[in-house]
Amino acid sequence: MRKKYLKIRDHRTGIIGLAHRQVAVTLLGRSLLPGEVVHHLDGDSTNNAPENLLGLCCLNWRYGRLTAGVV
Template sequence: MFKRARAPQRYCSRQCLGDAKRKLPRPTERTCQGCGVTFVNHPKKPAQRFCRRGCALKAINPPDHNAKVARASAVARGNTQRGRGQGKAYRKLNGRHEHRVVAESILGRPLRRGETVHHADEDRANNTPGNLVVLSSQSEHAELHFTGSKQSAEQVRKRVVATARTKAQRKQPND
């Protein structure tokens, strides 16, 4: 059997421990700034202003805080859809990215794991079926955007889009 290691001693004697505790500020009665109840603060927290965490949270987040956050996020989403602001978010359709839903309707099946949808004109807001290309992997999509120095962006774009379309045609059964 292994013996459990003892915690390191912090004081050389009980006398030193008592002296250290006497140096702590004495607990005092205070009035909670949140609810007005009197409480005794913890000796190690002389600046304690609230009787409990709930009162502190109510003071930090007033009742209308959630409404303010909701309004701000609604404005940000609206600005994104109107073409203002950073515009990093894709439009959603029933909680899913709209361009992925459109691509699935083009293919007639759900997108497979790892498949990526590319906007041919690189406009995220343009989700027309003719503008969307389904690529088999994220690496293929990255290759489309990174041209390197040997090929122009247009050459790479044409090559990747052409290979993606031929792969899609091969996978679809002939009607």
């Protein structure tokens, strides 16, 4: 079964993106870097609550909760 992700439109650019990635960008206060991914801790791809999101940097295999300035 394929996961379904919520999508949102950026009102400034008109670009449609994945909601969980936009939540991560807002929490971090910056764009996601190449190789950074955002996972849903509970496995529910529609639960985009900040406490349910986990940032993972694939290049260094570092991970942690999304908080300002930390991935």
